[in-house]
Amino acid sequence: MTTQRPGPRLDRRGFLKLGAAAGLAVTTAPALSGCSFLDQRESIDTVGDIDFSNPLHIPPLAESSRRDGTTVFELTAQAGRSAIVPAGEADTWGLNGSLLGPTLRARRGESVEINVTNDLDESTTLHWHGMHLPAAADGGPHQMIEPGDTWSPSWRIDQPAATLWYHPHPHGETERHVYRGLGGLFIIDDDDEAGLDLPRTYGVDDIPVIVQDKTFDADGRLQETSRQDNGMIGGTILVNGTAGPVFDVTAQRTRLRLLNASTARSYSFGFEDREFAMIGSDGGLLREPATLDRILLTPGERAEIVVELEPGEEVTLRSYPQDLGLSSGRTRSTGAGDTLDVLLLRAEDDLDPSPDLPAELVSVERLDESDATETREFELRNNRINGESMEMDRIDDVVTVDTTEVWEVWNGHRQPHNFHVHDVQFQVLSVDGDDPPAQLSGWKDTIYLPPDVRFRLIMRFTEYTDPSVPYMYHCHLLWHEDEGMMGQFVVVEPGEEAGSVGSGHEHDH
Structure with a gap:
């Protein structure tokens, strides 16, 4: 490209x-x-x-059950009333409540299933932001949940301990659905994090x-x-x-x-x-x-x-x-x-008392640029990426599984934009040729793009393939996403071509 x-x-x-x-x-x-x-x-x-003067609300940890070795969570998107400011109550949306949702928590290696029921009067989705998972379970705009329906994605957690989150992702309506109150944290635990004095x-x-x-x-x-x-x-x-x-x-x-x-x-x-x-x-x-x-x-x-x-x-x-x-x-x-x-x-x-923080935390394996098989370029400008506005039935990029790629991304606009990639965590190779600062040295899935500053990101695509159900990349200023600053990619087997987008519109009942 x-x-x-x-x-x-x-x-x-x-x-x-x-x-x-x-x-x-x-x-x-x-x-x-x-x-x-x-x-x-x-x-x-x-x-x-x-x-x-208001005690900080701590979202409860979501309850779960076990079935056939899988941890099962239940989430219901619903409308409600919330007393947020002294002047009166607001009409809000939430998961298992009137505003926001519980904190989901699972360990690396654990299989999860999440039954998401939509009790709203309009269609929505739930996207697992930062999660490595099959495209059909991603919760993007191709996995719409109609009013009264239940969607039940499942996958095996296979990534390091992290603070992820979930939020709706309906094309053209994401900002409004998030603003009304749908969302919550998804915390992943692992043995490396558990062994640290934190x-x-x-x-x-x-x-x-x-x-x-x-x-x-x-x-x-x-x-x-x-x-x-x-x-x-x-x-x-x-x-x-x-x-x-x-x-x-x-x-x-x-x-x-x-x-x-x-x-x-x-x-x-x-x-x-x-x-x-x-x-x-x-x-x-x-x-x-x-x-x-x-x-x-x-x-x-x-x-x-x-x-x-x-x-x-x-x-x-x-x-x-x-x-x-x-x-x-x-x-x-x-x-x-x-x-x-x-x-x-x-x-x-x-x-x-709390112990001193460890001088070293975890090993972060650096992806090697010499392993990259593809370099792609993405310019964000005028609510478009590479001049294209989002189309639900168009696949913009085809990625081969078990390959490493470098994505060069920049904001060619005088407005603020950032860049989020579904399914993978990336590392920042450079910022306009310089090494990234310390806070950009770890795994990232979203990054701010100042105007005309070029970022080189490296990422590896593993495990899940589907020629017809895409993942997204987009600006996470949600009005920009809704206006079309979003593209789609599929991950395929070696030699496989992209299919026609369509099967991803369906969901399990």
Whole structure:
């Protein structure tokens, strides 16, 4: 595949500095309308203005049963009412509840089946973001679940311990379905992670932190705002569905599993007066902890961090401004100039001791570029990839199983975009020719693309083949995805050709 090379690129050192020290801030202003939107919106600072009075909701671990050696989960997509802000209740969607869903948890080597029942009044899907699995179980736009139906994908977990997540993926409607509240974490455990001295008591010193932005009206009802160019920018920051959240810390060190589950907004997470240790990225643990003061997470990205507190301390998780390589107007419109309080960590007077973090975590096998059999190029521009808008019946790329490929990806646009690949975790070979910063050194499935900065990604496609059921790659700013910034690939046996897309539209009842 060949595409037009981008024009002049931003200075790569600027991006590497950005990646090492800063992230994208979150804003709480409702989106404005009109052609002068970029000039009208001002940056926001909510430091000290948030009333952190609501205990942080911890999503429950999903119950499961065992059948014929398989772990079986039950999820039901449903509508409900949620009291999120003091003004009143909102109409929301959730899994096994009115907002968000339980945390799924399974071990490497375990076979799982997930029965997903749709009790909504419209079709939806559930995609297992970051998971290596058969294309027919992926939960993308070809696995629609009609109202009243149940879809039952199954697969064997075969990837390292990681913080993954699940969310809907209906073509053209993904942003709206995620915004209404469908989604949750999917944690994978393995023996390597279990052998390390890390905080791991779920809900005690190992905390899910699902960050989203919403807009509510004067009666507390959830509102969809104008998309403008980038998607909805919400007016309130929620963590696990909680506004103004506070978590009472009981241990010296606390592990935060950060997920940017917003549909359009990115975050630069950090604390005012301390560094933290990043121990994991999208696809699992790093080789060693990385000491940072900011971590950039664009929509869909995850990071595991460990923060240390003293008895009686109060520390605020915050989102800070940064330069994403955008114009000043675009910076304001996307919230990249904002400073926002997100979550209050309140340490008790007596804290349980925690062991020092290990100096080394896990072995991360580096993929060898000399093994790559194919190099592909992808330009994101004008809600298209390589000039093509998404078509459900078109296969864009055909990949041979058990091969390694290099994908060169760049944003040829002046808007923010990121890039997510289904089924595989990739490694970053270079950022405009330079080595990636520490936080991009592990396994990734989603990555931010500043305008005109070229990323070389390496990935290996294994195990699952299907010539007629595709996986997706797309921008995870969900309005861009809905507008067509998405492509499809199939993984085939050696010498096999792609089939006609069709069988993937079906699902089990």
